[in-house]
Amino acid sequence: MIGYVLRRLVLMIPVAFLVTIIVFALIRLTPGDPVLVYAGEEKDPVALDALRHEYGLDQPMPVQYVSWLTHAMRGDLGRSLRTRQPVTEAIVERIPATLTLGVTALALSITVALAVGTLSALKRNSPLDLLATGLTIAGVSLPNFFLGLVLILLFALVVRALPPGGYVALASDPLDGLRHLVLPAVTLATASTAVTLRQVRSSLLDVFAQDYMRTARAKGLRERTVVTRHAMKNALIPVVTIIGLQVGAVLEGAIITESIFSWPGVGRLAVDSIAGRDYPVVQAIVLLSALSFMLSTLVVDVLYTRLDPRISFGDGGR
Amino acid sequence: MARSSVALRGLAVVAALAVVLSGCAGGPTGAAPSGGGGAPAKPTYGGTVTFVLENDVIDFDPLRSRAFVDRNAHYQIFDSLVRVDPSGKIVPSLAQSWDTSADGKQVTFKLRTDVKYHDGTPFDAESVKWNIDRYRTTQGSQRASDLAPIAAVEVKDPYTVSFNLKAPFAPLLATLVDRAGMMLSRKAVEAGGADFTRKPVGAGSGPFKFVEALKDDHITLERNTEWWGKDKDGNKLPYLDKIIIKPIRDDSVRTTNLRTGDAQAANNIPGKDVEGLKSESSLVYQQSPNYGFDSIIPNRKKGFAFEDGRLVRAVSMAIDRKEISDKVFFGTRTPGYGTIAPSHFASDPGFKPFEKPDPAGAKKLVADVGKGPLSFEMLVTAGTSVDLQLAQLIQAQLGKADIKMELKTLEFAEILKLQDACTFTGATLIGWSGRVDPDGNTYSHIYTGAPNNNSCYSNAQVDKLLDDSRTTSDEAKRKAAFRAAEQIYVVDDPARVWYVFRSSQLLTAKKLKGLVPYPDGLIRFDVGWLEK
Amino acid sequence: MRSWLRRHPRIVIGGSLALLLILAAIFAPAIAPYEPTAVDVSQSLEPPSGAHWLGTDDLGRDVFSRTLYGSRISLSVGLIAVGIGLGIGVAIGLVAGYVGGLADLLLMRAIDALLAFPALVLAISITAALGPQIQNAMIAIGVVAIPLYSRLTRGQVLALREREFVTAARAVGARSTRIVARHILPNITNPLIVQATLSIAFAILAEATLSFLGLGAQPPTPTWGADINYSRSYLINAKWWMSVGPGLGIFLAVFSFNFLGDALRDALDPRLRRSG
DSSP: OHHHHHHHHHHHHHHHHHHHHHHHHHHHHSOOOHHHHTTTTOOOHHHHHHHHHHHTTTSOHHHHHHHHHHHHHTTOOOBOTTTOOBHHHHHHHHHHHHHHHHHHHHHHHHHHHHHHHHHHHHTTTSHHHHHHHHHHHHHHHSOHHHHHHHHIIIIIIISOOSOSSOOOOTTTOHHHHHHHHHHHHHHHHHHHHHHHHHHHHHHHHHHHTSHHHHHHHHTTOOHHHIIIIIIHHHHHHHHHHHHHHHHHHHHHHHHHHHHHTTOOSHHHHHHHHHHHTOHHHHHHHHHHHHHHHHHHHHHHHHHHHHHOTTSOSSOTTO | OOHHHHHHTTHHHHHHHHHHHTTOTTSOOOOOTTTOOOOSSOOOOOOEEEEEESSOOOOOSTTTOOSTTHHHHHHHHOOBSEEEOTTSOEEESSEEEEEEOTTSOEEEEEEOSSOBOTTSOBOOHHHHHHHHHHHHHSTTOTTTTTTTTEEEEEEEETTEEEEEESSOOTTHHHHTTTGGGBOOOHHHHHHHGGGTTTOOTTOOOSSEEEEEEETTTEEEEEEOTTOOOBOTTSOBSOOOSEEEEEEOOOHHHHHHHHHTTSOSEESOOOHHHHHHHHTOTTEEEEEEEEEEEEEEEEOOSTTSTTOSHHHHHHHHHHSOHHHHHHHTSTTSSEEOOSSSOTTSTTOOTTOOTTOSOOHHHHHHHHHHHTSSSOEEEEEEETTOHHHHHHHHHHHHHHHTTTOEEEEEEEOHHHHHHHHHHTOOSSEEEEEEOOOSSHHHHHHHHHSTTOTTOTTOOOOHHHHHHHHHHHHOOOHHHHHHHHHHHHIIIIIISOSOEEEEEEEEEEEEETTEESOOOOTTSOOOOTTOEEOO | OHHHHHHOHHHHHHHHHHHHHHHHHHTHHHHOSSOTTOOOGGGTTOOSOSSSTTOBOTTOOBHHHHHHHHHHHHHHHHHHHHHHHHHHHHHHHHHHHHHOHHHHHHHHHHHHHHHHSOHHHHHHHHHHHHOSOHHHHHHHHHHHHHHHHHHHHHHHHHHHHTSHHHHHHHHTTOOHHHHIIIIIHHHHHHHHHHHHHHHHHHHHHHHHHHHHTTOSSOTTSOOHHHHHHHHHHHHTTTOTHHHHHHHHHHHHHHHHHHHHHHHHHHHHOHHHHHTO
């Protein structure tokens, strides 16, 4: 087990290196000059050149890459070109907002998916089941930017029950924080609820068809016990994988959701920084999200093997 | 540049302001200059106002600041040597009075003696000298070019300071209204170090103190109980306890925050929302002319589509400014014809070339040039719906004159780069937020080789006229120079196609009283108060 | 075939929806009552009526016609991007799985590197780097889809490589290309068809997102994502009809391909159903 994890971690090193090259090449190939973007109406050429020099943008590309990489390996991700804020600080500052939104959305989607998915599997082909399956495909087909706009229209403008955007830390004002959280969390949760729900339903149905379920029922165990003890445990295995994948999907959905709801999280920082050519920030965010993506895949794989003893620590699907 | 002459330039604005302000009964009725409350009811102290801004403040340090929105925060935290009143007139602030020497090469300021920075350090002539020298000489200073005409700053006595100029420079006072004239506590700046521009703690002397800023989330300012400003009844300003500035990029979300009562003030409202917002009983919308303009920038460089100025004129003739003003801006911007806005002293209200679209004339002019049908590429910033709508309308208008305009959307960063190098093939769109003096609206856009001259325009006669307008302090002579220049760079040998002038907007909750729009489009909370 | 379809009614439903969409895209010029780009400001912001079924936008353009034309961009991006992803992905998967060894190691690490990026971030970065154009959006979405196909193909190839009919073919001296073409490809067609159908749905959604961010087709070309972004600011003025057309367009297109892909998965490849 430890050997397996170690082997996977070692394999990550060349991949991570490749990732840094892709990150750097992509963002630097993008035409545009950050100094001009942030110049606004102040375009004094002397001041602009001084800034380019200060940021090291007048250096040759390979020099800039090596310097970025060596600093990054020492944990120094540089300063934002736009704000001069240390990049690490800029990202750390936004993590609470992104986590609040992401965790809420994930919790919401898992709860709804497990509850509705189980009911739907138990009452297969009932009106509830048909409605749920219909809604799941609808849920994954609705772009979150459109859903977000419709929700703002309905709940912030027509009903005026909820704020149309913005972030209030839960710690500073729990009630107001919650009000601000509802719409973005629902927007973000919809697609992953649909995916998870579908998985819960279909794996429960698979399990119901297994022999040991019939045996359990034949033994005269109560239906409730059958479902919770036997079915759920076995059905959870693929669900865990899907939830693992949803962590990534939620982070990705946060990019758009945060932009629509003016949510000061990492996703919005990424979009803004790409548009503004804030190289150090984009490089750091993309690199960090790539690394955490790789790690979360590893965690899911490990969890998977823990839950299902039939799978050995071979080289898996790779 | 004596005080008396400065007063003239505001007259036109006052009249215009009065017209536009009608239709918002119950709202502020205009304020007296600097420190006048002006509202009918008696102002009360206390309360928090949330102000939604279209973008986050990037640099609090006026030396570093580049973005327009930054100034909305600066004006609450810092005091400048001079300020403008709501009519655009330059009035005393930290400088109580000023005088220009006969040769125009020395300007002497008498300073207020009762001013303290938020960190407790006193404000005096030494502080002015330190600030101006810091702006002039720091490497990478964005203010260096504003203050380039200054040769030296001389402390005459603790509250008298002189600026010695290299040559007479008429627009100097106007530049001191803004960031180049803002005074900061040396102690606070030095203590702040590299992070000062994000955390300007204790540095200002203005009506509100900086408390904290969380990037892209909020900025908190609190009342400076020791501010020197007073209202017309002699009560201490400001009234408000706290201001929270929230950057909200999305236009519709920003205005929705006011509708739902989550915010109480905004000053950048999309034209299409204005009609709906006016009908909201809980809100007050105010609008007045300002100095900004919007223009189409053709590339006048040799070898590009608009090398021949007559083709620029053809485009100018073909477009329908009224339709643009009505359909794209819903009356929040008015048909415009150049760089000198109606509120500038050098404006000529009768100067309205191309008032009516003339597609037939444009067609004929293109034929006269004899290079075949005019066809060019217009660069538009990707993802900005107003620009897209505008470009598509212009495209349709030009089509009537058989001028083919192809749209190409690029990212903003990419367009800027092409503009800066003058390598875009056809034309682009650029707006300008406006400056108090017409020089600030004109010189850097038109003068050969100037930083914002993105059409790569060069006309020796215009350059000469603009130089003249800087060296004389006689307002009549300055105006004559500007009038002659504008005729050339707009009509005879056009540098650009100007199509609208901008307006200052202010959208406030009805219970937030005392605020009025300023011609620079920036908000001032010093006289604002909340009705209980 | 007919009886097979009768046993899988969901394929018929999903297939008809998708077909309807494709027909609408092909015959858009014949069906659309107006030119999608014709500006007529005197007709701006008209609510839905008999003359304009879905109303008009701020420039007086017919929303229904624009929505109809928008399907052309969405579908062509969907098909071409998936074609790119499928073609390159399957090729990589075949080489990696069949040749194995160093080629496998290198190719799979490159695929891992691509997989390490959140798909949307990668698509946004690629499109921004290449320039906001519809062709570049296709390439970006295609590249993002590559790992999916190469891993799917490689897995299948690894499983098939040691099966009797392949080892037998190798024993009688068949060339590799022939073995791949005759024995391996036919055996992986079903999962690929299922995956491709689902990918079209993903690609349409991704294109809508990219053009919502301003990175898709150039205006005045009608595209759903860009039209929603363009009209979102009118939503709060209760001019809801401008967004409804393109919003429904995206929804229907993505829905029908998701539905079809789901149905195909159940019918063609029951094994896949478990892994969601």
